[in-house]
Amino acid sequence: MTFARRAALASLTSLTVLAALSPLAASAQGAYPNKPIRVIVPFAAGSTTDIIARAIADKMSQSMGQTLVIDNRGGASGTIGQAAVATAAPDGYTIMVHSSSHTVSPSTFAKLPFDTLGDFAGVTPISSTPNVLVMSPSKNIKTLQELLAAARAKPGSMNFASAGQGSATHLNAEKFKLAAKIEATNIPFKGSGEAVTEVMSGRVDYYFSPIAPVIGQIRNGQLVALAVGSPKRASALPQVPTTAEAGVPGSEFNFWIGMMAPGKTPRDIVNRLHDEVVKALATPEVKERFATLGAEAWTMKPEQFDAYLRDEIKSNAVLVKAAGLSPAQ
Helix, strand or coil, X not given: CCHHHXXXXXXXXXXHHHHHHHHHHHHHHHCCCCCCEEXXXXXXXXXXXXXXXXXXXXXXXXXXXXXXXXXXXXXXXXXXXXXXXHCCCCCCCEEEEEEHHHHCHHHHECCCCCCCCCCEEEEEEEEECCEEEEECHHHCCCCHHXXXXXHHHCCCXXXXXXXXXXXXXXXXXXXXXXXXXXXXXXXXXXXXXXXXXXXXXXXXXXXXXXXXCCHHHHXXXXXXXXXXXXXXXXXXXXXXXXXXXXXXXXXXXXXXEEEEEECCCCHHHHHHHHHHHHHHHCCHHHHHHHHXXXXXXXXXXXXXHHXXXXXHHHHHHHHHHHHCCCCEC
C-alpha cells in the first residue's frame, strides 16, 4: 500500500471516529439542564400558588442538579407573569407555575398579549387545592343555608371578597352565586391576604379562600368555614361539607395549580419536567407540606393536561358569560 493511500485511510478513520463521538460530545455539552431554571409564579410571594411552587422547586432542584429559581411576577390577575413565559425562549430554562386563573384570562380580558393555548405547553397539574367559604363569626351565620337565607332576605345586600377580578376565587364565588340563585357584589383585592383581613373584620361578608391562608383562623375561631367549593371534601377540613352537599348542586369549582412551559418547548424537555414533578410529589416532605395546605397532589401526562386546559378555557368562557362579567380592556 502506498504512503498516500495509508494516509488517506488514516484520515478517513479519524473522521469516522470523530463523527461517532460528536453526538456524545454534543449531548454532554447540551444535556438538560446545565444551568439554573427560572420558575415564574404570576402571583405574590406567600400566595398558595407560590408556596406550592417553592415546595416542588426545592425537590426538583435536588433531583435535577440545578437550582430552580422562583420569580414572582404578580399583577393583572396573573397575565403579567403569563406574558413573560409566553415570550421566553422555549428551551426549558423558563417555566411557569400558575393556577386555574390561566384558563380564565381569555374570557376576562378583551385582549391579551399572548395566545393562552398556542403560547404554552402543559407539563402537568401539580395539585387540586379546594377553596373554602369563610365568614366572620360576628355575622352570626354558622351554615351555608343560613347564608343563603340572609342573602335572599335582602337581595343585593351582600358582598364577597376575591383575590382580583377574574381570579379563581372570583370565579368560584360567581359559580356559587349562579347555582344558589343569590345576588352579591364582588369586592376585588390584590391578593388573599387583604381579602382575609377584610372578611375577618366583617367589612366584607364572605370569601372563597384557598385553605392555606385561613386554616389557622378557622381552627382558632376567627373565621367560620361554611363549605368547600370543590367537588369533594378537603382532607385538611374533613368536617366541612362541599357546597353541593350543603344544598347548592352545580356549584363545584376545581381550583388547581399546574406547571406550563413556553409553547414550542421540545417534547423531551416537557416530559422530563413532568417526570420530575411526579417524583417531587412522591417525597415525604412535599406530601407533608401539601397536607398543611389542604392540597391534593394531582398529575396528568402533558398531552392530557393540554386537552384539559382547552376544555377548561371553553367552560370558563361559558361561566364568565353567564355571570355577566365584562372583559377588562
